[in-house]
Amino acid sequence: MCGIWALFGSDECLSVQCLSAMKIAHRGPDAFRFENVNGFTNCCFGFHRLAVVDQLYGMQPIRVKKFPYLWLCYNGEIYNFKQLQKQFGFEYQTLVDGEVILHLYNRGGIEQTASMLDGVFAFILLDTANRKVFLARDTYGVRPLFKVLTDDGFLGVCSEAKGLINLKHSTSLCSKVEPFLPGHYEILDLKTSGKVASVELVKFHSCKDEPLHVACDTVEALPSGFDLETVKSNIRILFENAVRKRLMAHRRIGCLLSGGLDSSLVAAVLLKLMKEININYPLQTFAIGMENSPDLLAAKKVAAHIGSEHHEVLLNTEEGIQAIEEVIFSLETYDITTIRASIGMYLVSKYIRKKTDSVVIFSGEGSDELTQGYIYFHKAPSPEEAAEESERLLKELYLFDVLRADRTTAAHGLELRVPFLDHRFTSYYLSLPAELRIPKNGIEKYLLRLSFEDSNLLPKEILWRPKEAFSDGIASVKKSWFSILQDYIDQQVDDLLLEKAAEKYPFNPPKTKESYYYRQIFEKHYPGRSSWLPHYWMPRWVKATDPSARTLKHYKSATQE
Numbered sequence: 316m317c318g319i320w321a322l323f324g325s326d327e328c329l330s331v332q333c334l335s336a337m338k339i340a341h342r343g344p345d346a347f348r349f350e351n352v353n354g355f356t357n358c359c360f361g362f363h364r365l366a367v368v369d370q371l372y373g374m375q376p377i378r379v380k381k382f383p384y385l386w387l388c389y390n391g392e393i394y395n396f397k398q399l400q401k402q403f404g405f406e407y408q409t410l411v412d413g414e415v416i417l418h419l420y421n422r423g424g425i426e427q428t429a430s431m432l433d434g435v436f437a438f439i440l441l442d443t444a445n446r447k448v449f450l451a452r453d454t455y456g457v458r459p460l461f462k463v464l465t466d467d468g469f470l471g472v473c474s475e476a477k478g479l480i481n482l483k484h485s486t487s488l489c490s491k492v493e494p495f496l497p498g499h500y501e502i503l504d505l506k507t508s509g510k511v512a513s514v515e516l517v518k519f520h521s522c523k524d525e526p527l528h529v530a531c532d533t534v535e536a537l538p539s540g541f542d543l544e545t546v547k548s549n550i551r552i553l554f555e556n557a558v559r560k561r562l563m564a565h566r567r568i569g570c571l572l573s574g575g576l577d578s579s580l581v582a583a584v585l586l587k588l589m590k591e592i593n594i595n596y597p598l599q600t601f602a603i604g605m606e607n608s609p610d611l612l613a614a615k616k617v618a619a620h621i622g623s624e625h626h627e628v629l630l631n632t633e634e635g636i637q638a639i640e641e642v643i644f645s646l647e648t649y650d651i652t653t654i655r656a657s658i659g660m661y662l663v664s665k666y667i668r669k670k671t672d673s674v675v676i677f678s679g680e681g682s683d684e685l686t687q688g689y690i691y692f693h694k695a696p697s698p699e700e701a702a703e704e705s706e707r708l709l710k711e712l713y714l715f716d717v718l719r720a721d722r723t724t725a726a727h728g729l730e731l732r733v734p735f736l737d738h739r740f741t742s743y744y745l746s747l748p749a750e751l752r753i754p755k756n757g758i759e760k761y762l763l764r765l766s767f768e769d770s771n772l773l774p775k776e777i778l779w780r781p782k783e784a785f786s787d788g789i790a791s792v793k794k795s796w797f798s799i800l801q802d803y804i805d806q807q808v809d810d811l812l813l814e815k816a817a818e819k820y821p822f823n824p825p826k827t828k829e830s831y832y833y834r835q836i837f838e839k840h841y842p843g844r845s846s847w848l849p850h851y852w853m854p855r856w857v858k859a860t861d862p863s864a865r866t867l868k869h870y871k872s873a874t875q876e
Contacts, residue, residue, distance in 0.1 A: 390436070393432050456717055580767060704855060
């Protein structure tokens with residue numbers, strides 16, 4: 316996990332512009348480099364490093380003797396860099412996994428490069444010999460990337476939007492800063508003036524398609540067919556493989572553990588594999604919640620079962636409320652459910668950074684979208700519509716759960732690993748018949764749970780524990796975190812302000828005091844940037860006015876029994 320930043324064709328003094336690069340210093344607390352591009356005095360790279368792999372030679376932009384005309388700034392982990400080296404005979408000069416991007420590009424161009432990378436990534440690749448700039452981002456946008464491109468060809472690129480919004484340019488204050496789309500690459504021509512012109516934006520991978528890099532995966536062809544035993548076995552094999560490949564690190568590995576199905580499965584498989592490869596330190600697991608909250612109790616049970624070194628972070632209401640503004644600044648969004656869920660994750664990340672030496676943090680993001688884990692999937696009109704909704708959620712992850720998971724951990728210099736979003740695992744799960752993937756017997760994620768039922772990885776009551784929204788599970792059953800927040804916010808926002816909300820904020824107008832409160836804070840830090848959030852996250856097929864699972868009928872009936 317790092318912070319990348321680059322400018323092409325800047326009219327302003329670079330020493331002034333580079334102050335913007337310091338806005339993302341939290342992403343790489345270990346080192347910083349600022350470097351001009353030879354022959355292009357108005358082009359430069361900025362890089363904040365968190366050293367996880369090759370601590371000696373991992374500084375960026377990466378340049379190697381073999382390709383003196385290539386400059387690479389990237390944020391991510393490429394899990395198959397050794398397999399690609401073996402397959403194509405690449406001669407690496409460093410131990411940095413990202414070096415493979417240079418070799419792949421030299422061998423087959425940008426299309427093959429982006430398609431063959433098994434991992435999470437956002438990168439800027441400059442080819443001065445052919446005067447091209449390339450931008451690319453992984454399928455689910457696990458690693459963030461933003462860009463701004465003015466009409467006269469000034470390009471700014473950064474891991475987070477906050478590193479671009481204050482850039483100066485002769486024609487105006489900078490134009491529209493926008494997220495770079497996941498699963499895409501862009502080709503830009505670099506002019507002698509240092510300015511650029513966009514040539515093409517290409518979608519190189521869709522979540523349903525089996526990725527090209529399967530050809531050099533460590534797990535070979537799986538049995539075909541959709542009989543239940545074959546499917547369950549394939550799910551276990553691919554999920555275990557997803558966790559195994561993510562063990563690549565020279566820093567200590569830890570795991571977030573809410574006690575729900577997803578994080579519990581990740582933690583259990585992770586600990587099992589760490590033992591197999593003789594990692595000689597205990598796995599630290601981390602849970603946050605109020606005293607006696609459902610998450611804390613369930614997480615303690617899982618930790619005892621798997622044998623992790625468990626840490627409980629007690630959340631007090633005041634601390635959570637005080638964190639709201641810094642959380643919104645980190646997130647760069649005003650989405651209600653994202654902010655609610657981020658407060659706990661932000662505070663547990665803060666604890667990990669201050670109190671432990673774990674840096675590479677595994678988490679369960681992506682499972683709810685992939686395996687139809689949200690409560691409202693019980694209301695899907697048909698298996699086909701549930702499958703379509705699952706794909707829509709996966710495509711929008713970069714705006715919601717993946718954004719939350721990246722920013723809350725990156726704010727404290729931690730690196731996130733999300734095995735449920737492994738390309739091969741997700742494409743296999745999405746290839747299964749729609750009726751296999753829907754909730755069954757009133758239980759969401761039925762197929763995933765069933766696949767691990769005989770593994771003894773988790774206690775049965777955890778494996779079959781009903782869905783609990785992260786922002787709800789950290790509070791007590793009697794009063795959820797979102798209602799605690801709303802009680803506080805009710806005192807902060809006047810009724811009259813809410814009545815006139817649509818006039819003040821015509822795009823995505825706030826409908827509740829909570830929403831209004833978040834929007835005010837967002838606009839304070841990012842005025843006029845409301846288009847970063849195309850729409851609020853809300854459940855479908857139900858008449859919901861609030862995104863919390865606890866407001867849905869299915870949840871109420873389950874908790875009232």
